[in-house]
Amino acid sequence: MPEEIIPGYFNGNVVNSKVAGNSSPIPPRTPSPTTSTSLDIYTYETIIEIANFLLQRTSIRPKIGIICGSGLGHLAENLTEADSFPYEEIPNFPVSTVAGHAGRMVFGYLNGIEVMCMQGRFHYYEGYALSTCSMPVRVMKFCGCTHLIATNAAGGLNSSYNVGDIMIVKDHINIMGFAGNSPLQGPNDHRFGPRFPPMNKAYDPELIEIAQNISKEMGMENDTHTGVYICLGGPSYETVAELKMWSILGVDAVGMSTVHEVITARHCDLKVFAFSLITNKCITEYETEEEANHEEVITTGSKRQNVLTNFVTRMVENINSLIINDSM
Ligand SMILES: O=P(O)(O)O[C@H]1O[C@H](CO)[C@@H](O)[C@H]1O
Numbered sequence: 001m002p003e004e005i006i007p008g009y010f011n012g013n014v015v016n017s018k019v020a021g022n023s024s025p026i027p028p029r030t031p032s033p034t035t036s037t038s039l040d041i042y043t044y045e046t047i048i049e050i051a052n053f054l055l056q057r058t059s060i061r062p063k064i065g066i067i068c069g070s071g072l073g074h075l076a077e078n079l080t081e082a083d084s085f086p087y088e089e090i091p092n093f094p095v096s097t098v099a100g101h102a103g104r105m106v107f108g109y110l111n112g113i114e115v116m117c118m119q120g121r122f123h124y125y126e127g128y129a130l131s132t133c134s135m136p137v138r139v140m141k142f143c144g145c146t147h148l149i150a151t152n153a154a155g156g157l158n159s160s161y162n163v164g165d166i167m168i169v170k171d172h173i174n175i176m177g178f179a180g181n182s183p184l185q186g187p188n189d190h191r192f193g194p195r196f197p198p199m200n201k202a203y204d205p206e207l208i209e210i211a212q213n214i215s216k217e218m219g220m221e222n223d224t225h226t227g228v229y230i231c232l233g234g235p236s237y238e239t240v241a242e243l244k245m246w247s248i249l250g251v252d253a254v255g256m257s258t259v260h261e262v263i264t265a266r267h268c269d270l271k272v273f274a275f276s277l278i279t280n281k282c283i284t285e286y287e288t289e290e291e292a293n294h295e296e297v298i299t300t301g302s303k304r305q306n307v308l309t310n311f312v313t314r315m316v317e318n319i320n321s322l323i324i325n326d327s328m
């Protein structure tokens with residue numbers, strides 16, 4: 001039965017009538033951070049149930065999923081004809097616990113294009129397993145998405161980066177993976193993807209080029225960079241020594257998210273575009289009164305909201321054109 005009603009994953013075709021025909025209620029069981037374990041409780045069948053729950057309640061059929069980073073949730077507020085699902089009301093969904101992450105899945109139109117948008121993501125430091133943090137990416141896939149736009153707030157480590165700049169992510173360092181902690185840890189269900197997915201082209205080169213062109217069109221080339229992101233476990237910000245180490249290793253921006261989402265997305269063959277808003281400069285010297293803080297992160301997101309909305313909208317338009325061309 002589920003195979004029939006999930007669009008996208010099997011053949012890319014949306015079958016609305018079948019979706020609408022199944023409205024059996026799913027009993028909610030909302031995982032909280034304190035109850036999560038490292039075991040992957042999100043089976044293939046559970047992901048299908050979650051996707052069906054959403055598809056039965058919206059007529060939007062997105063090809064593009066967007067994850068809003070800290071303080072970047074305003075992106076979702078630009079969707080028209082929106083259907084919004086608080087995470088608490090989605091069966092089996094985790095809940096957001098971090099300031100600047102509203103905790104809603106929003107379906108709607110961004111400049112006339114159907115998208116689904118996580119207004120708030122899940123982080124490892126909240127107590128969730130990495131597989132739980134990135135589980136919604138699989139839900140996006142099963143809702144019919146072929147592309148993921150992941151956004152995040154990040155500290156600028158590259159000394160040429162300024163607060164408010166955009167860093168298009170060209171690569172990441174999966175430092176948590178170095179210790180064996182991966183969203184793909186555990187038995188592999190090949191219906192999601194292969195046991196050993198490649199990551200050398202995790203960030204789609206064509207989408208990177210499109211984003212660079214958009215930045216030029218917007219007159220932002222001096223405020224836009226293309227660089228390497230690292231996801232640290234958090235929630236403590238980094239020491240000076242740690243930051244110096246990451247800098248030597250080629251990291252340009254530092255955060256606590258995105259990498260596990262991208263790995264999960266590539267595992268199920270979503271094309272990925274990601275960017276960081278540089279919300280603060282990383283502090284790499286001892287002689288300063290400054291300290292990293294989440295308020296600055298949120299404030300920078302809010303100050304740059306118009307630019308970011310414009311940037312993401314143009315990306316969505318371009319990706320939509322690619323999808324249409326590919327289908328012809
Ligand atoms: O990555 P996002 O969710 O944008 O948020 C970033 O901002 C928070 C720290 O201020 C951390 O959660 C970090 O990951």
Ligand code: HPA
Nearest residue numbers: 153154155254255256297
């Ligand atoms: O400086 C930072 N470090 C880690 N994560 C972050 N998220 C926003 N800024 C930062």
